[in-house]
Amino acid sequence: MHESRELHRPWLAAATGESFETLLRHVEDERFDPMLVCRIGDGAIVGFINISEIVRGGFQSAFLGYGGVAAYAGQGYMSEGLELVLARAFTELGLHRLEANIQPGNRASIALVQGAGFVREGFSERYLKIAGRWRDHERWAIRAEQWRARRRRRR
Numbered sequence: 347m348h349e350s351r352e353l354h355r356p357w358l359a360a361a362t363g364e365s366f367e368t369l370l371r372h373v374e375d376e377r378f379d380p381m382l383v384c385r386i387g388d389g390a391i392v393g394f395i396n397i398s399e400i401v402r403g404g405f406q407s408a409f410l411g412y413g414g415v416a417a418y419a420g421q422g423y424m425s426e427g428l429e430l431v432l433a434r435a436f437t438e439l440g441l442h443r444l445e446a447n448i449q450p451g452n453r454a455s456i457a458l459v460q461g462a463g464f465v466r467e468g469f470s471e472r473y474l475k476i477a478g479r480w481r482d483h484e485r486w487a488i489r490a491e492q493w494r495a496r497r498r499r500r501r
């Protein structure tokens with residue numbers, strides 16, 4: 347991910363050894379489900395997708411975070427990976443809703459979630475601090491029933 351920092355600027359904070367250590371500490375947290383997106387042919391890591399802040403009870407909701415490896419950008423791997431993550435989220439994890447918050451100018455990220463069936467729900471001004479700046483985000487989400495209906499239509 348360090349080699350992909352230009353692809354992610356200004357959308358994600360730069361990967362550091364400290365951020366990786368933080369990720370490793372969160373792996374055991376039941377509210378966090380990190381995954382790597384790997385290419386089938388050779389196992390190359392092409393990105394990551396995290397389901398985080400999983401809230402149970404009457405909410406059954408979580409946030410989605412992701413980033414692709416620059417060398418594999420635009421080849422459809424993240425789209426395939428996201429489809430697998432949605433299947434996991436709405437079956438194995440039993441979630442009702444996933445939310446992705448995306449900066450308005452991040453066209454590739456918006457296209458990724460739109461292609462997976464997410465719907466734009468709103469706009470959050472100065473939502474998240476990235477690289478020292480509070481940044482606006484669009485709120486995109488998909489519910490389990492939307493995901494199931496989309497899967498039925500695609501068969």
